[in-house]
Amino acid sequence: MIKKEISIDLLAAQFPEINDLGLLSELKRYSEVIYATENKIIIEYGDQVTHVPMVISGTIKVSRQDENEHELFLYYLSSGDSCAASFSCCMVAKRSEISAVAEEDSILLMVPLKYANEWMEKYPIWRNFIFNMYEQRMYSLIDTIDRLAFTKLDEQLIEYLDLKSEAIKSSLIETTHQEIADDLNVTREAISRLLKKLEQSGKLKLGRNKIYLNN
């Protein structure tokens, strides 16, 4: 990683929310500028968290490790974002629960936790900035959870249909969406919508009380 200087003007341009000369000059003074090339690992799972990253340009992919080795995508950080989660790590003084990798060539401002903390009291504008980041991250996490829950149900449903089809030795399953929903402990609407998608992708055909599987 190559380190370079960064101008206050550029900082102000990327983070209009923290337009305070005192804060900006402290930022410039105490934080490190990092040029991360594509696929550069910025924080690895288990690393000690020492800085709050602020993204000046580029995109950072934040993910969590599966029990195995599989990566679970959480969210992207792009220009003007910050990873406020770093704060929770520093308050509990623990190690990173996530890993962050540069998705493309990126420029980051790494703010030492010590200062990031002090500024919470010193600069209300900074505190607001951090709180806003928390809120944004929260929303993107909720989206991610939705996506996950949806994917799992998708697979569950296909497995359910395959099992049933095999059990009755027929590709014609006679049941209602409600019955399936009860079996899988989800709402009927979720099943209806999934089935329709599966129909559109050609995996099956729907009729009232009927599902024709295309093997």
Place this chain on the structure above:
DNA sequence: ACATTAATTGTGT
């Protein structure tokens, strides 16, 4: 054949 009704499925917020 047609109207009525209940059950199932679809959609928007």
Place this chain on the structure above:
DNA sequence: ACACAATTAATGT
């Protein structure tokens, strides 16, 4: 998740 619309199958006349 909920409320409501639309569609479909069944039933009675």
